Amino acid sequence: MIDRATLLVADLERVPAVLRRHAAAGSADLGWGGRDDLSWPPRRIVLTGLGSSRFAALSVAPVLRDAGLEVVVEHASSSRPAPAGAGTLVVAISSSGSTPETVAAAHRARTAGATVLAVTNRPESELARAATRTVELTAGDEASGVASATYAATVAVLVRVAQSLGAEVDAPRVLALAADAGEAVFAGHTAWLAAAADLLDGGVAVHVLADAAALGTAEQAALLLREGPRLDADATDAGDWLHVGIYTALPDYRAILLAGTPYDSALVETIHGRGGRVLAIGEPVPDADLAVLLPDGALGDALARALVEPLVTSILAAELWRRARAIDR
Secondary structure, three states: OOOHHHHHHHHHHOHHHHHHHHHHOOOEEEOOOOOOOOOOOOOEEEEEEEHHHHHHHHHHHHHHHHHHOEEEEOOOOOOOOOOOOOOEEEEEEEEOHHHHHHHHHHHHHHEEEEEEEEEEEOOOOHHHHHHHHEOOOOOOOOOOOOOOOOHHHHHHHHEEEEEHHHOHHHHHHHHHHHHHHHHHHHHHHHHHHOOOHHHOOOOEEEEEEEEEHHHHHHHHHHHHHHHHHOOEEEEEEOOOOOHHHHHHOOOOOEEEEEEOOOHHHHHHHHHOOOOOEEEEEEOOOOOOOOEEEEHHHHHHOOHHHHHHHHHHHHHHHHHHHHHHHHHOO
C-alpha cells in the first residue's frame, strides 16, 4: 500500500525550490498588456477557481485591494458569476488545467471580452487553450496527489501577478524570504511535530481560526486535515467564530489558531472554558496549549506567512495521516 503521507512530506520539501524559481522569474512582464488584450489596463479583477486554487486567491486578494483595484474571488462553480466583460481581467486557476467549472468560466469570460489569464501546472491544458495568456506553476508532479507544491506555486504566481498590476509588493523578495523560512521550518519541525500532533490527535473536531485576510491559509489547512487524516475540520474567521463557531466548542474540541488576530486571547479563554485545547501557529499566544513559531523573517510579511504557514499545517496533517493509517493497518 502506498504511503501517501510520506509522499506528501516529500512534495512539501520541494516547496522552497519552487518558490525560488518564481522569485527568479520576477513579475515585471508576465506577457500581457499587449495590443491583442481586449481589456487592458483592467478596471476589475476576478479570481476564480475551486478548492486550493480559490484558497490561494483569497490569500493574495487583499494586496490587490490595497492597490485600489476592484477584486472578486469566487467559486468557479457559481451559478451567478461576477460580470466579466471588457475592462475585466479574469484569473482562472486550476493546477490540472482541466477543472470543468474553471475551464467553463474562462470560456465564458473570454467570449464576453475579458482578458483571461490561466494559472496552471499544465500549459498544454484545456484551460490554457481557453485563456488569453498562461502562467505556468512549474511545480512538477505531486506524488501524493494532494495540492501542496502546486498550492505554494499558485500563491507565488499570484504574488507576481499582484506586483505586475501595481500592488506594493516586491515579489522576488517575498518569495525568497518565504523560501528561506520554509527551509527553516523543515530544519526544525522535529522539535514540535510530535507534541502538536498529540494535541490534535483524538479531538472530536478541529477548527482552523484566522484573521479574515488569512482565511485562504486556514481553508487550505482544514482541507488537508480532511483529505489526509479525515478529520472533521473547518476554517473560520477568528472574530466570527466567537459568534457562530463557539457552539461547537465542547470537551475534546481542538483549534488551530493562526496567531496575530485581535481575538487571540478571547479565543483561548473561551475554548479552554469549554474543555478544548488550542495550538497556536506563527507567534506566541498567552495560555495557548502549544505554539509553533514561524521564523522571524516571515512573521512581519503577510504574504510570506501565507506561503510558510501552510507548510507547518501540511506537515502536521501528514503526521496525523500517518498515525491514522497505522491504526487502520
